[in-house]
Structures are given as C-alpha cells and as structure tokens.
Amino acid sequence: MSKGLPKRSEDYSLWYNELVKRADLAENSAVRGCMVIKPYGYSIWEKMQAELDRMFKETGHTNAYFPLFIPKSFLSKEASHVAGFAKECAVVTHYRLKNAEDGSGIIVDPDAKLEEELIVRPTSETVIWSTYKNWIQSYRDLPLLVNQWANVVRWEMRTRLFLRTTEFLWQEGHTAHATAKEAMDETVQMMNVYAQFAEEFMALPVVKGMKTANERFAGADETFCIEAMMQDGKALQAGTSHFLGQNFAKAFEVKFATKEGGLEYVWGTSWGVSTRLMGALIMAHSDDNGLVLPPKLAPFQVVIVPIYRGEAELEAVSVKAREIMAELKKAGISVKYDDRDTQKPGWKFAEYELKGVPIRIAIGPRDLENGTIEIARRDNLTKEQFELVSLPISEKIAILLDEIQEGIYSKAFNFRSEMTTEVNSWNEFKEVLEGKGGFISAHWDGTSETEEKIKDLTKATIRCIPLDRKEETGSCIYSGNPSQGRVLFAKAY
RNA sequence: CGGGGUGUAGCGUAGCCCGGUAUCGCGCCACAUUUGGGAUGUGGAGGUCGUAGGUUCGAAUCCUGCCACCCCGACCA
Helix, strand or coil, X not given: CCCCCCCCCCCXXXXXXXXXXXXXXXXXXXXXXXXXXXXXXXXXXXHHHHHHHHHHHHCCCEECCCCCEEEHHHHCCCHHHHHHXXXXXXXXXXXXXXXXXXXXXXXXXXXXXXXXXXXXXXXXXXXXXXXXXXXXXXXXXXXEEEEEEEEEECCCCCCECCCECCEEEEEEEEEEECCHHHHHHXXXXXXXXXXXXXXXXXXXXCEEEECCHHHCCCCCCEEEEEEEEXXXXXXXXXXXXXXXXXXXXXHCCCEEECCCCCEEECEEEEEXXXXXXXXXXXXXXXXXXXCCCCCCCCCCCEEEEECCCHHHHHHHHHHHHHHHHHHHHHCCCCEEEXXXXXXXXXXXXXHHHHCCCCEEEEECHHHHHHCEEEEEECCCCCEEEEECCCCCHHHHHHHHHHHHHHHHHHHHHHHHHHCEEECCCHHHHHHHHHCCCCXXXXXXXXXXXXXXXXXXXXXXXXXXXXXXXXXXXXXXXCCCCEECCEEEEECEC
C-alpha cells in the first residue's frame, strides 16, 4: 500500500498530480506553467523517443534541427495558421538588459528593441517551409522526409504536468511531396506509426480517425489523430498527423519542376507527438498504489531487493543476485539491484510499486536454502515463490514481461470497450455523458453548427470520425438531420 | 481575463477571528536495537511566518499595496 496516495475514485486529478510528483516523474518549476522532468520520468520519455525515432527512420525519415525563434512575419504568411496560434505565442522583443539608473536592479534596455519581433516556436511549419523553399527545386528533391526533436512553447491559460505545459518536448515531422496522393499516404502512414507505437509499446489501445473541420490543425486540409480513453472516462488526443495540402507551399512559394517540365506547388504533411504521451501512459494504466509501467517502456524492467541481516548474509544473497542479474542482462532484460542498506526491504517494495517497476525479485536467506526467489508482478500485485531449477530465470522473466505487457494492454482495451457506448437519442446522449462518460458513438449531421451547439451544451467534442466506422445512414442525435455514419464524442483533456 | 482559495522549516500543517516572538507529523543528522511489506527508541539540527509599507510599546495574527501558486471557467497537443 502506498502511503497517502489519493484514490482515483475520490479525486482523479489530485491522484494524477500526486502520482506524477511522488513517482519522481516531474514537478512544477520556478517558471509558471513549465515543468521539471525528473530523471526517472525523463528516462521513460527517452525510451519513447528511442522507439519512435527508430520507427521514423524505418519509414525513411531523417532528423534535422531548426531554430527556436520564428520571425513574426513568417508566422503570418499562412492565414489560418496564424489565426490558430496567435493567442498563445511568447514573443521576444528585446535582446539586452541593463542596470537601472535608479539602482533598482536589472531592466530591459529600451534601446535594444528588435527590429522585428521573434516568436518562440509554437510549432515549426513556417520556419521549416521557409527553409524548404531553398531545398526544393525539382521533383528530384522530393520527397523530403524530415523530423525534428524539439521543445515548443504555447502560452496556455491553465497547465497540468505533462498534459498541458507552457513548454513541452515533442517531435515534429515535416515532409514535402510531389503529389497529393503521396502526401496523403504519408499522413496516413504516420498516424499508423503512432497507433502502432501506442498499442505495442505504451500498451494503449487507440482509435484512429479524422478530425472534423472544427478540430483540424490550423493550416491543414485534413487532420488524422489517435484518440485514447483514460480511466476517468475522458478522452485524450495522443497524436496527430496533418495533410497540409499545398497551403504552406503556397504561403512560402515552394514550387518544383516536374518531370514533364511544369512548375507546381509542393504537397506537405506534418505530424507530432509530445510529452503528453507521458500523461496518457500514467493515466491509462496506473492504480491507487502508484504507477504501472508497460515493460517495454520501463526504465528498468526488474528490480532485485535483497533481504538480509548483517553483512555476511548480504554477501551471500548478493552472490545469487548478481548471478541472476547477469543472466537477465544477457537476455536483454534491464535490471536494477538495490542493495542500499539505507532503506529497509518494506520501504523498497512500496517505492518500486509507486514507480511502476514491472517485476520485483526478492532474495533472502530462506531462498538461498530452498533454491527459490520471490517474484512479484506490479500489474496484478501477485507474488510467487519460483524454484530456480524449474526454468532458466531469464526465460521465466521474459515470459512474465510479455504477459504483463499484454495484460496491461487487454485491461486497457476492455476498459475502453466498456466505456464506448452507442446512443441513438439526445436524452440518452446526455445521460451517458453525465453518468458513465467515455466515448459515445452517435450519428451527426456533419455540420460545424451542430458540433458547436453540442459542445456548448455538454462540453463534449467530436474526438474523431473513426476510420473503421461502418457506413450506415441514420439521423443526427441533436438536429435529427440525415447522417452518413457515427462519430465518437467525448469530454476530452 | 472572470469567479473562488492559499502562501508558516525540504514537504504537509496548527496558530490568525480575540496581537505578547511559532504547533504537530513526515523527512533530515547521530547512536543503539532492527531488516521476508513503508521499523523502534533516545538525542539533535533546521523558521527573514510570500513581499513592501502602515497601525501598535509589541504583528504570523489587524489594515493597504504588490507578487506567486492552486482550483473552477473561456483557450488548447
């Protein structure tokens, strides 16, 4: 049992905030709205980065880096883009400080005003497309498949650790193509990459879909997304992939000579996932005892805790522990041996539970005598005495890790299934939304007016038009007008 | 930006209404006994009470300004 971690059922958001801090993932910083990602939390992010980066490279992308600052004039070149981001931009106006003449301290030097203000990037489309103009002349320069790992700043009114912070870390892919089809294929491919990453590594089932016009990225012709369900019945957008059409090519005059000798605008995409994925990971799987990490993203998959009295016993136990550790490492399993004598075993048990380590092994004198170890699983909190002769320990642990990874996924999958409700009337819609929550699958007439109205009345938004939806005719839940299929509504983070 | 709330030791808090130099728990340090689910005892260290001013013999406490943070809205990955 974790000491004093709030219960999910009592106060979900308090539970979340406390868990993030207690599990050493992140904390609020001295800067309003900005977080410090602590080493344990950052190492989970690094695992995510490593896998995603590998997947991006497998699909032909390479990394590059573009500037943090964007000249103000760039941002305004694509009209709907600037309209979408203008309200949340940090702006650099000066480049120097000086001592105040009245001795009151350091002030901004009014003589050091920038000719043109610089925007701290909220996203990099504009600075990147201004660069692509120089990189692309011919169809031979296409496709251009670039990703960057970066930080961005969006001046949000209210922030929450990982879910919405003023500064956040992310990757943003920006690609350029010769044809609309190629760009669209890329957009869909990257959504699929995100979905695969979420399901395979985060053990997080997601719905793949398209955003409605209202929810579309500012400057995109089409936005694809993956949507996940959190334990409190709220949806979380976990990743987006945008088909930019020729919007940015036109804004930045990026044309290429075709094979046939013509001159055409380039087609673009952009796609990103952020440290928000950390929030998704935490909220999807963790329980009242703390974090539950999928083995594929855990900073270490196994922790070994020695049980002993006195140095002689520790020495004997450690010999066994190191043997096991070596074997696990050889099998590619990450292990930590916690032989600190500054904390007691019970304390360590609770600590690693809080931090979500998938498997804990305890070894004591009794085990040495019996040829056993104690294996405890974080996902279902069960323990077993394992006889070392029955199976090589690395095989045993590998099997368990797979079981845990799968178990966490199917638990989340079943939860999402339970939390997805088909409704056919407005009353039913409101009732489910206020009571049970979750995804609501309902008919919608396809107009922004209806979507807005529903949002105003209930705070529910259309999370996406699922790609795998059945084509079926029906009547809109709100307006009663004809509908061509169901969409997913939910309250969202 | 609108509504509500809070600033006291590393963290969480009592004291404030009714002014007299700060309470308790966790954590920290030392020693001893402990170690298979967050040990116990004894001793100890640690505080410009967010900040600037005012009232007063005297302010954590009363008054005024400012700052920061949290929660609820509008905005958003």
